[in-house]
Amino acid sequence: MKIAILGYGKMGKTIEQIAINRNHEIVYKTSSPIEVEELKKADVAIDFSIPDAAFNNITTCFKHHIPVACGTTGWLDRYEEAVKVCKEENGAFIYGSNFSLGVNLFFQLNENLAKLMSKFDEYKVDVEEIHHTQKLDKPSGTAITLTESILQHTDNKSWKLIENNEEVSDKEIPVVAKREDDVKGTHTIKYASSIDDIEIKHTAHSREGFALGAVIAAEWLHDKTGVFTMKDVLGL
Numbered sequence: 001m002k003i004a005i006l007g008y009g010k011m012g013k014t015i016e017q018i019a020i021n022r023n024h025e026i027v028y029k030t031s032s033p034i035e036v037e038e039l040k041k042a043d044v045a046i047d048f049s050i051p052d053a054a055f056n057n058i059t060t061c062f063k064h065h066i067p068v069a070c071g072t073t074g075w076l077d078r079y080e081e082a083v084k085v086c087k088e089e090n091g092a093f094i095y096g097s098n099f100s101l102g103v104n105l106f107f108q109l110n111e112n113l114a115k116l117m118s119k120f121d122e123y124k125v126d127v128e129e130i131h132h133t134q135k136l137d138k139p140s141g142t143a144i145t146l147t148e149s150i151l152q153h154t155d156n157k158s159w160k161l162i163e164n165n166e167e168v169s170d171k172e173i174p175v176v177a178k179r180e181d182d183v184k185g186t187h188t189i190k191y192a193s194s195i196d197d198i199e200i201k202h203t204a205h206s207r208e209g210f211a212l213g214a215v216i217a218a219e220w221l222h223d224k225t226g227v228f229t230m231k232d233v234l235g236l
């Protein structure tokens with residue numbers, strides 16, 4: 001496939017290496033607003049840019065009928081708008097807050113655990129994410145996906161970002177975001193009671209899992225139209 005990489009930063013560069021190893025050709029890579037004539041050389045685009053750029057990048061892809069896999073986080077307030085444009089343009093779109101196989105399995109584990117724990121009021125849940133200090137958004141997209149899934153399966157009503165030990169109400173899930181040197185991405189879900197704690201945790205050791213998942217998603221998407229998630233790609 002001919003691939004356009006929108007956002008040639010830490011992830012864009014890792015994606016380039018993995019795509020080349022899988023015999024794809026990178027026909028366009030940019031860290032600036034899209035030049036349409038360059039984009040049109042591609043069969044598929046992969047966006048790992050910045051929160052302020054993702055919506056324009058992906059809707060430009062829809063308008064020019066280039067399928068797009070987007071991993072950029074921190075722009076999700078415009079997700080429904082993006083889906084609408086995709087449908088109007090008969091485009092192809094997959095958004096994943098986290099493209100790694102391990103995290104997508106962890107999403108399933110989190111959902112199953114939330115269903116089980118919803119029957120036991122004595123346990124209070126919290127979510128913690130740790131990332132490198134260059135990350136622009138907080139909490140991480142992955143932490144938001146995990147928390148939204150817990151909300152769907154429990155009596156909790158909303159979540160709250162905790163930065164300075166803020167209080168939370170009984171029905172709020174605290175989401176703690178920490179920034180430490182070069183941490184690639186660590187997510188922990190903890191159910192705590194006065195007697196014991198139950199925790200599940202995913203630790204990324206490198207960016208390769210995210211990048212491989214994104215390339216696999218782009219391969220899967222490139223001949224389709226519609227709006228998809230990694231559950232569709234992985235058959236979960």
Ligand SMILES: NC(=O)C1=CN([C@@H]2O[C@H](COP(=O)(O)OP(=O)(O)OC[C@H]3O[C@@H](n4cnc5c(N)ncnc54)[C@H](OP(=O)(O)O)[C@@H]3O)[C@@H](O)[C@H]2O)C=CC1
Binds near residue numbers: 072
């Ligand atoms: N879904 C997933 O699996 C994963 C998602 N992510 C997400 O991917 C995104 C990128 O992460 P990462 O690579 O670490 O970040 P980086 O900051 O390393 O890369 C972002 C790149 O986007 C560039 N950029 C700025 N404006 C535009 C624009 N208009 N169009 C295209 N590119 C632009 C930046 O350029 P400049 O530096 O010049 O501003 C930079 O090169 C983040 O939102 C992150 O949360 C990260 C890992 C996994």
Ligand SMILES: O=C(O)C1=N[C@H](C(=O)O)C[C@H](O)C1
Binds near residue numbers: 142143210
């Ligand atoms: O910015 C990152 O690095 C990461 N961002 C994604 C997120 O916000 O969840 C995925 C991964 O954790 C790495």
